[in-house]
Amino acid sequence: MGDGAGRAVGRRPPGRPRDERLEDAVLDTAHALLLEGGLDACTIEAVSRRSGIGKPAIYRRWPHRTALAVDAFARRVDTAVRPVDTGDAVEDLVALAGRLAEHYREREGIVYAELLAVAVREPDLAEMLADRFFAVRRHDVRELWQAGIDRGQLAADVDPDDGIDLLFGPAVMRLVLAAGTIDPPTARRLARLALRGVAQR
Incomplete structure (x- = not known):
């Protein structure tokens, strides 16, 4: 599950220095195209044409459109929805x-559902989502969960990764079955149900 901007995007091998302005322009353009037309609309050619950045410069950072689409989507979620630790892990997770x-309402949710659906039949995309999106977000949520264990707010005998699956799995399932229609009150209600068995009283 993630979450300042671009911890997932910022992880790249040593080599050519980052040009953050170029990267911002490319990722912002790619994200806009994703929202407009989904994965099919987010091509290197379309991003280059709209952003004014040459295709060679884009290809030096993203080897293909799938990597670009995943990074653009992950960066926006990472920027917009970060875990916040206020000292109450249960309420923070809810x-x-x-x-x-x-x-994830409306277009963001539709794109997310599309990425998940394509990942089922394209192992390379599934691996990218796992590495560039889910691993980073799960790390952040795991830290929040562990803080709750350390403070005695969450049961110490529940593995944080199992807890994260319980917490977010139902909401993701509803999102996939009816893309973009899960509302915040429903998500919070499902989260409270998932946490009921692990919250320390």
């Missing part, structure tokens, strides 16, 4: 579920 649902 609030995070609600903010994610708000973010």
Whole structure:
């Protein structure tokens, strides 16, 4: 599950220095195209044409359109929906579920569902989503969960990764079955149900 901008995007091998202005322009353009027309609309050619940045410069950073689409989507979620630790892990996790649902309403949710659907039949995309999106977000949520364990707010015998699956799995399922229609109150209600068995009272 993620979440300042672009921790997932910022992880790249040593080599050519980053040009953040170019990267911002490319990723913003790619994200806009994703919202307008989904994965089919987010091509290197279309991004180059709209952003005014040459295709060679884009290809130096993203080897193909799929990598660009995943990074553009992950960057926007990472910027918009970060876990916040206020000292109450249960309420913070419930609030995070609600903010994610708000973010995934309408076009963002449709794009997310499309990425998940394509990942089922394209192992390369599934691997990219796991590495560039889910791993980073799960790391951030895992830290929040562990803080709750350390403060005695969440049961210590529940593995944080299992807890994260319980917390976000139902909402993701509803999103996939009816893309973009899960609302924040429903997401918070599902989160409270998932946390009921692991919250320390």
